[in-house]
Amino acid sequence: MKALTSARTRREVLVGAAGFAAIVALPAGPLLASGSEVDELIKKVAGEKKVAEGRISLDLPNIAENGLVVPLNFDVESPMTAEDHVKAVHIFADGNPNPHVADYTFTPLSPKAAAQLRIRLAKTQTITALAVMSNGEIFSTRKEVKVTIGGCGG
Amino acid sequence: MAAKVTPRVRMPATAKAGEIIEVKTLISHEMESGQRKDASGKIIPRHIINKFTATFNGKEILSADWHPAISANPYQSFSVRATESGLFVFSWFDDDGSVYKSEHQVTVS
Numbered sequence: 729m730k731a732l733t734s735a736r737t738r739r740e741v742l743v744g745a746a747g748f749a750a751i752v753a754l755p756a757g758p759l760l761a762s763g764s765e766v767d768e769l770i771k772k773v774a775g776e777k778k779v780a781e782g783r784i785s786l787d788l789p790n791i792a793e794n795g796l797v798v799p800l801n802f803d804v805e806s807p808m809t810a811e812d813h814v815k816a817v818h819i820f821a822d823g824n825p826n827p828h829v830a831d832y833t834f835t836p837l838s839p840k841a842a843a844q845l846r847i848r849l850a851k852t853q854t855i856t857a858l859a860v861m862s863n864g865e866i867f868s869t870r871k872e873v874k875v876t877i878g879g880c881g882g
Numbered sequence: 883m884a885a886k887v888t889p890r891v892r893m894p895a896t897a898k899a900g901e902i903i904e905v906k907t908l909i910s911h912e913m914e915s916g917q918r919k920d921a922s923g924k925i926i927p928r929h930i931i932n933k934f935t936a937t938f939n940g941k942e943i944l945s946a947d948w949h950p951a952i953s954a955n956p957y958q959s960f961s962v963r964a965t966e967s968g969l970f971v972f973s974w975f976d977d978d979g980s981v982y983k984s985e986h987q988v989t990v991s
Contacts, residue, residue, distance in 0.1 A: 846953040
C-alpha cells in the first residue's frame with residue numbers, strides 16, 4: 729500500500745485504508761464507468777426525445793458507509809391507468825464498473841411505479857434515474873452518494 | 883450456492899377489494915458480480931439473478947432486469963393492487979438458468 733501513496737490522493741488512500749476492497753478495486757479493477765457512458769445509456773433510452781426533470785423521486789442516503797448495500801427507493805408520480813402510466817424506470821450509476829444498475833418495467837396493473845431495493849456502489853458517484861411514461865415523455869433525476877467503503881472487487 | 887437459494891416473500895393473505903398492498907421480497911443469493919478475484923488472482927465468474935417478475939393471475943404486474951450492481955441477497959419491495967382473489971407469482975431468473983418461484987394466494991373480501 730505504501731507504494732501507492734505517491735500516485736494516489738490522500739483521500740483515496742484513506743478510503744483504501746478503510747476498506748481493503750477499495751484498494752484492490754482502484755488500481756487493478758477494470759475501468760470504471762464514466763459520466764459519458766451514462767449519457768450514452770440515457771440516449772439509448774430517450775433517443776432524440778427531450779429528458780425533463782421531475783416526476784420521479786429518488787431516495788438514497790447522502791453518505792453510504794458500506795457501498796455493498798446501499799438502500800435505494802424510487803417513486804414516479806403517475807395515476808397508473810391504462811392511458812397514463814409509467815412504462816419503465818432505469819437506474820444508472822456513473823462510478824460503477826458497469827453503469828447499469830436495474831431496469832424496471834411497469835404495467836397498469838402496478839398501482840405505483842415505485843420500488844425499494846439495495847444496490848452496490850464502487851465509490852462516491854452520481855445515481856441517475858430515468859422514467860419513461862406511456863405517452864413517451866421521459867423524466868429524470870440525479871442524486872450524489874458519498875461512499876466510504878466501496879462495494880466492488882476485493 | 884445455487885442449492886441454497888431460498889426466496890422469501892411477505893404479503894398479506896387477505897385484502898379489501900382495490901386495496902394497495904405492499905410486497906416485500908428477499909432471496910438468498912451471493913450475486914457474484916464478476917469483478918472480484920479469488921486468492922490466486924483469477925476473476926470469479928459472474929453469477930447473479932438477472933431478472934425478477936411479478937404476475938397476478940398470469941398477467942404481468944412488473945418486471946425488473948438486474949445487473950451486477952444489485953446487492954447480495956437481493957431485497958426488493960413494491961406495491962400491488964388486490965382487485966380480486968387470485969394468485970400472485972414472483973419469479974427470479976438465475977444466470978445459470980434456474981428459476982426460483984414463490985406463489986401467494988390472496989383472498990379479497
